[in-house]
Amino acid sequence: MSSRRSRSRQSGSSGISDDQIIDLVSKLQQLLPEIRNRRSDKVSAAKVLQETCNHIRSLHREVDDLSERLSELLANSDSDQAAVIRNLLMQ
Amino acid sequence: MSSSLISPNPIGTSNPAAAGADRSREAKTRRRKKKAQAQAQAQSKARSLSSKWKSQAQQQIFSSNLLRALAQSRRRGGGGVGGGGSSGGRAVREAADRALAASAKGRTRWSRAILAGRIRISKFRKRKRPAAAVAAAAAAAGRSRKPRVSVSRLRGKGIPAVQRKVRFLGRLVPGCRKEPLPVILEEATDYIEALEMQVRAMSELARLLSGGASVGAGSSSGSPPEPLPGQ
Secondary structure: OHHHHHHHHHHHHHOOOHHHHHHHHHHHHHHOHHHHHOOOOOOOHHHHHHHHHHHHHHHHHHHHHHHHHHHHHHHHOOHHHHHHHHHHHOO | OHHHHHOHHHHHHHHHHHHHHHHHHHHHHHHHHHHHHHHHHHHHHHHHHHOHHHOHHHHHHHHHHHHHHHHHHHHHHOOOOOOOHHHHHHHHHHHHHHHHHHHOOOOOHHHHHHHHHHHHHHHOOOOOOHHHHHHHHHHHHOOOOOOOOOHHHHHHOOOHHHHHHHHHHHHHOOOOOOOOHHHHHHHHHHHHHHHHHHHHHHHHHHHHHHHHHHHHHHHHOOOOOOOOOOO
16 A cells, blocks of 8 residues: 555655556557567566667667778778869858 | 620629639638648658658768768868777767757757757766756757656566566666656657667778778769769
């Protein structure tokens, strides 16, 4: 009984309900490509968290690979090309 | 005819009184319309916040920031970077992260942590009181700190597996190690979208650089690969 009361007090003071957490988890779920293709009804929160970690790690790896490539390209090419691209993008 | 001549007069005399009421009514409706428009704009802004990373404008901002940072780092690094491929890659990665955090305009914790972390690590190398630093930076963004919610409130589960995953996720997203669950979820959502935009922009840049090696400076007058944001 007291634990229930303390829990309700927590929810009253913090303002975060389970529904909000579920909402956030579902929003996160929508972003993950793995879960989007499957049926999204029966995905547990643990699965969503796991997929989120995997997705972030793979994105980090992609960014690392791309930055390696970019550094090589920038080192090889002239600085004129960087200026050209800068002009292209800043139009 | 004469009636039409006469009729405007009573209308004319009663107009000021009625016009006043009409004006106030019109003003009220105008105010209501403006309020509704502002509300709609605010709502659309709130909705588009999540998809702001998908817009072309955001990508262009990030790309220009990245290019500027890369040019700066190249000028500082000098000519001796030819051999250090991995170190060059690391510098590019850090510049890209900083550009990404700058494009976030400091509205999220991870962006503030990235921007603050670079300065902190280079100058102080202290890990004490990260909350104070983040809170000081957060004051500018105007974000109020939510009271802590224990992680076990995730659907009432106190399962250590879920907690472990949440902690791991908190470590992956920069600046969210000690944050409660809903904050971590929110930051992770924004962070994933930002990372995807980073990947898109950097791959586009790499494509341009590798494809432009053969074309040279002649493509500057041509059409840019991405349509200009007209929004």
